[in-house]
Amino acid sequence: MSDLLFQGSLLAYVLTTAAYLVYFARRNKKMRRVARTMLLVTGVIHTICIVARYLEVGHTPLTSNHEAVSFFAWSITWGFLSFRWRYQVKNFGAFVTPIATILMLIAALSSHEIHELPPALQSNWLPIHASIALMANGFLSLAFCAGVMYLLQEREIKDKQFGLFYSRLPSLEALDNLNHHSVAIGFSLMTLGIFTGSVWAKQAWGSYWHWDPKETWALITWLIYAALLHQRLTVGWRRRRAAIMAIIGFAAALFTLWGVSYLLEGIHSYVG
Template sequence: MSLNILLFKLTLVAYAVATALYLFSAVANKKGMDRWGRFALMGAFALHTVTLIARYVEIGYTPVTNLHESLSFFAWALAGTFLVVDWKLRMVVLAATTCTIVLVMMLFGSLVPMHGQELNPALDSFWLPIHVALAFLGNAVFTVAFVAAIFYLLQERMLKSKKFSALYYRLPSLETLDMINYRCLTFGFPLMTMGIISGAVWADAAWGTYWSWDPKESWALITWFLYAALLHGRLTTGWRGRRAAIFAIIGFAFVLFTFLGVNLLLPGLHSYSSMNG
């Protein structure tokens, strides 16, 4: 077993511990337990960073060219993004949910073959880490917005029905959740935009055309327009609350399909060669 695969498995265990601590803290509502969950998540993220570095050293390029590597990189970006978002807000329920998503990505990443593969010459470019970093960070930010939107709608429903579960008393306010949604949009949209632009420049250098209407490119553009509409609505017509939350959830569904569905279901330049990576 190579070092990076061993580290990946240790990282998976570390995320499982962080998720368990956060879930226990959310369910039991025990003060102080969330602190241990935060420490565990920071430790898991640090170990994950070492894992990606070890993978890079072993294969010689940014590890995002197959399904295992992409899931791992997305999980790393999401964990790091949430740690930044949660630096001051300390949102246990959102942390437990985000950690669960990270853990699921890592579990799926462990179920597909983890071996490296020879890099396609067209991908051998300094644009690879730039484009990938921008795209995955944008996706990670939109994932946090998705989590906040889910809990916004749940809390709003409880307020309207006046039926309050234990979850209600563990959630941030509607204003805080809406603020997270908006802040994520203002950071995620520029990242997505720069990711698309860097991909177009890279495509011109690799294939001689900025845009070829490859399925990945087309769905990325559709997703961009959706988030552009949400940002426009936020800035010009005052979209807030429920409508913004619904758009954030729909947008995440498009992000997920662009990330996984297109790569696995639609043949194109960005497709994985197979489920075997």
């Protein structure tokens, strides 16, 4: 049942992305409304899919790569939708939805098998720690998109060659604000994720910090974003630099998610 729902969500993501890209190309207002509605529907289907998976496997579905990446995509979608409450950023959807769709494809290609929960993961901290960490990734992806959009828009303004993006993307100021807000939320969640993780580690493994590769890389990622936020407040690392930092930080976050699990050995590695 949850598999069927997953296929449905994947299809909904592909269609929504197509709708956003059509809106990007054609700038047809009707298409924009269609795309928004489709994304909302996609978000709802995906939520139902995750709940169904939860009922099927009997524990929080965040323990395999398939489950974690699907939840990652879900966080992006709802992070994006939560922003839409407060303000609109033109054509943000055309950048965000492809990323969510790619994640869903990765989730689709990884094993859907249901694992028995290893004893170390049988804890109430599992849903808390894992979901917060993945939601942090969701908002950091939004910051990444804002950074990419900023660099594209800035290049056209600096080079005075107005092409695809100048009229389609919002002002540099709006993109920088978007980057800042996304990083601020993502960073707070990440801090909370690391904190809950270390409390859980104390309970499960006896000490707060192990310098296990996942922990180390999470710390590196955290430091990148901490530097970005700090420098923004003190010496005004804004706009272009903030955009670049958000992109670098996102690469580090992805490495923490996958690189560590597949390339480096560690006690976190049973997630995969």
